[in-house]
Amino acid sequence: MSKSIKLAILGLGTVGTGVVNLINDNLAELKRRSGRDIIITEVGTRRQRDDIDPSIVQNDDLMAIAASDNVDIVIEVIGGTTLAKDIIMHAIKNGKHVVTANKALLAEHGNEIFALAEANHMHVAYEAAVAGGIPIIKVMREALAANKIDWLAGIINGTGNFIMTEMRDKGRPFKDVLAEAQELGYAEADPTFDVEGIDAAHKLALLASIAFGIPLQFDKVYCEGITGITLQDVNYAEELGYRIKHLGFAVRRSSEDGLQGSAGIELRVHPTLIPQDALLANVNGVKNAVLVNSHPLGQTLYCGDGAGAGATASAVMADVMDLVRVLGPNDRSSHSEHSNHVPHLAFMPEELSDTLVLRAEQMITGYYLRVHAYDNPGVLADITRILSDAGINIDAILQKPAHKLGQVPVIILTLPVIESQMNLAIEKIEKLTAVADKVVRIRLDELA
């Protein structure tokens, strides 16, 4: 009989309890697949829990668990970036593999954590950190390993997607839907991380690293939330055949991409108009999805639950099942087995490249512009001339009847343009005397 695999679960909140439940529910399946007994030996919890099998040691000293001889794999699901970091570093130094769902910690301190893991021949697995139960980390690190990834676009924050879906489907304003999301437990009391795009930016930093083989650079992600999206824009977008989704993009730009753009990588999170008939536009509610464009495979889409106890536990335990194979039938991991593991950031550590991450002004996207102009016959000509002078091509124009006395909203869709050029053009448009307000701009991508 092979040695049992001993797990410690640090944190018994929603996710930790989900992992306990998964192991209880699917024990036979886990064993049929892995050929091993997988048992929880220790759990880290502040208060003693009555609902945990009495054979499992409960301990509030998480650092002690991370170094326990009775543990092969430490599952960190306490969250946060301070104690969680100390625990993971301690576990690695004590010869434990680590599984974590902590996107904020990895996005901000992953380079350091992975380096320590490499030095100690340990693995830190993090499937649950991005897009919950969707196996996007495994897919990008392993299944697409022979591809050159050109770009990816993802709905990677369920709260934001729920809000955008409800606004469109039911014509409800942002604030109303946010309040409901908070009632339903989809959004926190302080929703900043979700609605300002910070959570999505954490995940995007991870996805971009494994897509392109670059170090984690969360601080370079351009990040724009959904708090400024109005029903008016949602409806105009629909009328023009588009849908507004909050997306994270990681794009590799070569200097041959035209438009005199710079070579480098775009990391950006922002509301985006995408074609209504794209599958990604039809991923609704709290679902997540990631669209990856790679050569020679082309586009593939991965969709599912991005959060919740079951989905997250599924991802955590998929990592455990991978580690079970690394751990070998009789022993803990040896150096020689380790040398064959999938690299933490998909590429060999010494092969990570310092490809330039572009500044916002260097990024290239299409645009949706909403301009409010006084009903002046020459204003449309002025606006289109400014855009044309800036080398910006207009793809569609929609001029609606005035909705405020004497003001006519003009909606303009543009082809891709370098952001700095668009900034200049918008500055000029806003200086026109016939233009009443700030120009509303939302990025647009055909996903082609």
Added chain:
Amino acid sequence: MSKSIKLAILGLGTVGTGVVNLINDNLAELKRRSGRDIIITEVGTRRQRDDIDPSIVQNDDLMAIAASDNVDIVIEVIGGTTLAKDIIMHAIKNGKHVVTANKALLAEHGNEIFALAEANHMHVAYEAAVAGGIPIIKVMREALAANKIDWLAGIINGTGNFIMTEMRDKGRPFKDVLAEAQELGYAEADPTFDVEGIDAAHKLALLASIAFGIPLQFDKVYCEGITGITLQDVNYAEELGYRIKHLGFAVRRSSEDGLQGSAGIELRVHPTLIPQDALLANVNGVKNAVLVNSHPLGQTLYCGDGAGAGATASAVMADVMDLVRVLGPNDRSSHSEHSNHVPHLAFMPEELSDTLVLRAEQMITGYYLRVHAYDNPGVLADITRILSDAGINIDAILQKPAHKLGQVPVIILTLPVIESQMNLAIEKIEKLTAVADKVVRIRLDELA
């Protein structure tokens, strides 16, 4: 420097050439990810090719290549189930790992091939055999390894999906679209494998095994093609909020599923009405997609190109990249490393179960029925009474004006029912004197 990985590619048709091109295009990426040199040492081809790097040995003796000392991994892309089988068995016996895209071979002889591979501590990898570039094998064997899979539904034949998409989008009849698919190279001159569902049944047999941990049982797959689908039914389905797709289903039924059904597994390929707003219903053209419902993860969807040189080469080389890790930094695979590999059919060989595969009459699905009745005031009452007596619940009825003199098509959607009961009810309906023709029936699934 680690030892190079030496590949032999047997067959230089579309897929084999795609693999050669991928390696040429993405060599740097492959090395950055694997830390190894991956080189083609030999290719098996009937006629000498000028477009192949002269350092690569060209040989028309495929059995010799399969045993060559200059090869670590044999990539079989010649297709067919006779020579391909001999070559793969020979390669395994000679200590080569094998990568194949051959769904027909594995569906029909996989149990034997995998057993030989296990006995020889070799791996036979087959990501490319199902759904082309979509990494559904890796996802189900590894990413969902902690889940209990309840059912899956897949668009796993691109030709069939192209035909169904064109029929709906453009209102073109089946024969027209098939002819175009043949011109475009999507369908073979003899389209039987695609349009009769045999190709999909091969893939379904593989998916079902890795979903449930059962041996390959291609001969037990219920298989129905799309040749009988008319525009009339496509349009009625749309009118009722559904779309007809050609799907493969693998469903685990417990005896608690109600309806006095039998416990066991349903393996079936057939046209199916699914809700229009399901993502799966919006996977169009030659794209493939697989929807997997598992516990605790819930539903996840995987979508992409199911065929073509690039997509297939991507999957073949993903398998190679996995094997590179198994092969270790300096040597060919050893027994101890092998013991940690992902089992061929996802579950440990000794854990495969002999769960009953249900006969067609035991399967449970909803139905779309089209009944042509003479305009007789009592006939609808007769039909609904027959269904009701058989315990079949009606979900919707659509009665259209007569389109032939005196004949009124009645469309009925039912809730799920055991097929044998539906067979009896239809027999009775067809005996009604007011019913003119055979009842047209198409299965229906809410994908819930």
